[in-house]
Amino acid sequence: MVVQSEGGPSFQKLAILLEPGRDVRPGEFLAVWHGRRGKGDVLTVIQVDDCKEHNPNETPELAHTRRALELGPVASNEESSTRIFRVATCKTIEDLDTSPGVPAGAGASAPEMLCRAGDVAVRLPDDLVTAALGGLDHPSKGLNLGTLLGTTSPMTLSPEILQLHIGVFGNPGKGKSYASGTIIEEMSDWDVPGIILDVNGEMVDAVEALGGKVISLPDKNSFGLALNRITGQELASITPQVDLGRQYAELIESAHDALRTQRIQEELTTGKADDITIEDIVAKVTLFGQSSRSTKATSEIAIARVKRLGESRLIGPNFAFIEQLKKHRLICLDCRRLQLSETRLVAAAAARELQNYGRTCARRVEQGTPEEGDAEWLAVLFIDEAHNVVPEGQTTVTSNVLRELARMGRHSRTGLILASQSPVDLDASILKRMQTRMIFALERDQLKAIGGVRSDLGDELVDALPKLSRGICAVSGNGDQIRHGFMMKVRERRTPVGGGTPPVFATRVKRDRGVGK
Ligand SMILES: Nc1ncnc2c1ncn2[C@@H]1O[C@H](COP(=O)(O)OP(=O)(O)OP(=O)(O)O)[C@@H](O)[C@H]1O
Ligand SMILES: [Mg+2]
Known part of the structure; x- marks a missing residue:
């Protein structure tokens, strides 16, 4: 009463x-x-x-x-x-x-x-x-991610949350990757194509179980990024032995940028353009070196570095992201063996391809000339350990592309799902555009980075956050799809779960050295 x-x-x-x-x-x-x-x-x-x-x-x-x-x-x-x-x-x-x-x-x-x-x-x-x-009345109508805490009632959220970006945050081991797997299962049920950037190899088994394709990078036979498809800055960041910001690095960047602009023009006017080759870049660097104030030594260093690009494990005939997505629906890019700069490059390339295609679909629909599948096209890019890929305070090759993707929201028909144990270290402008947030046990100082949560969940629930058990998260939203923050118990996975803590102590027995006797 x-x-x-x-x-x-x-x-x-x-x-x-x-x-x-x-x-x-x-x-x-x-x-x-x-x-x-x-x-x-x-x-x-x-x-x-x-x-x-x-x-x-x-x-x-x-x-x-x-x-x-x-x-x-x-x-x-x-x-x-x-x-x-x-x-x-x-x-x-x-x-x-x-x-x-x-x-x-x-x-x-x-x-x-x-x-x-x-x-x-x-x-x-x-x-x-x-x-x-804001939950839907039947799991078949949306994304069934778990149950409302303390009930057996399924929490089925509007599938539209995929279009508006989802952030999954929490301390290590609290269930971010596990829960991300449930989202991927639901995406698969809705036939939403997704590229999964798997930095720990945790999604490999799940994607295989869902009938998707797994590529363990680097794999020159199955995956490459054409020089036309990446920017000058991205190219410089993966060219061996290049210190970004040095004069020779800038020479490489501007030579590549000039070639890329040329090719884009060509493609716009004739409908096709040749791939940029390493030789093309060498020739352009030589030309720029002669015509600019840089010394001969600068262009020689630039040329020597560009020639080493042939060793790059990722440069090659371009991976047909969209075609492959249409064919396999889910593509897991296992990045365990890549260096961080390479993982960032793959993330940037994937984001750019998805965004370009999403915009093309939207444009064709607007102009009344849609092709088959355009009207309902939506793809998702999932990045685990996102604070490494798009760190706060640094403009990495990936930040610019992802910032734009996050900003464009539903218009680019590309949803982002970012998981991170350290939102404080994640690019703030991307972070604030994650409209749905699943927050597992998380320290107070980390929570401050995620805006809007306190007003949505209320002080008491926010105070309870650091102590949540594994597999329990607070869900906070933008008001349209999720009307009020709530606590959710993540549902059981249907697909195999990878990346458990290795049982390194299971077979050991502690030596008895008589200490303390
Ligand atoms: N809801 C759940 N039900 C059952 N097991 C779970 C659940 N959530 C997590 N686990 C198990 O707990 C362990 C850690 O979970 P997970 O890998 O998802 O954590 P994480 O938050 O991604 O951690 P990290 O920050 O280290 O990547 C895994 O072995 C996983 O199988
Ligand atoms: Mg994880």
Whole structure:
């Protein structure tokens, strides 16, 4: 029952006197019934922030006195005492119209009905809770990622969250990669193509089980990036023995940029253009070297470095990202054996290809000349350990492409899923565009980097975050697809899970050196 409390009941908060024996959990959803005012179909959904017991029989003074007099514990409890009770403080979430014919969740609006002291508070059926949060009423309608914590009710989120980027954050070992695997399973069920940049080889088995293609990089036979497809800066970053920022590096960059612009022009006017070769770059560097103020030595160093590009494990005939995605749906690029600069290059290339194709599809649809599959095209790029690929404070080859991708959101028909144990170290402008956030146990200082979470989840749930168990996360959203933050237990994976902690102590026995005897 709603009771009078400091500052409430108000539109924002209220207090509930609990029935003896009834428990509530922090974050649990209840509802206040407006039947006393003839509005029996309207419920105000409320969420438990905290709960306090009032028990004047157990003040320290009385408890101490009883102990000193050896009187034993008091027998009275909440059921039998008139002085012992518990009050839960709650915040209002929304008004829910439960009239017959209104589908679950469809009649939700911001709280406008003032709850009054004396109103009845009831436990909300799970389906109404999930509906109030923005969950869909059947797993077949969206992404079934788990259950609302404390219930067996599936939490099915709108598949549109894939278009608006998902960030998966949490301390090491708390279940980010596991949960990302559930998202990939759901993507597969929806036939959404995805490129998975697998830095730890954890998704290999899952992607194979889902019928996708796995490429262990480097693999010159199956995967290459054509010199036309990467930028001058990217090229310089993977050219052996190049210090970025040096004069010869800039010469390489500008020679390559000039060739690339030329080829793009050619492709626009004639419909095709030759690949840029290492010899083309050498010739351009020589030409630029002669015509610029750089010394002969600078162009000689640049040429020597460019010639070593032939050794690069990634440069080669371009991987047909889109064609391959259409064929296999899921492509796992196992990057375990790549250097970080190479992984970043692959991420940038994949992001650029997806974005370009997504925009092409959107343009063709807009112009009324869609090709088959254009109208529903959406692809996803998943990057684990994203703070290494797009670190904060550095403009890596990947940052610019991903920043643009994140900014363009749904318009480029490319969703990003980034997982990271260290959002503080992740590019801030990309981070703030992750519209859905799944946050596993995470330290307070890390949490500060993820904007908007405190207002969506509320202080109490945010305070509980560092202590969450493995596999439990807070889900926070943008308001359209996820109306309010909630706690979720990630569902079990259907696909094999890779990357467990190696059992390096399983067969060892500690030596007995007699220490401490
Ligand atoms: N929901 C879950 N149910 C069962 N097992 C889980 C769940 N989540 C994680 N695990 C197990 O816990 C271990 C660590 O999980 P995971 O690899 O997903 O952590 P992580 O957050 O990605 O860690 P890291 O930051 O080190 O990459 C794995 O062995 C995984 O199988
Ligand atoms: Mg992981």
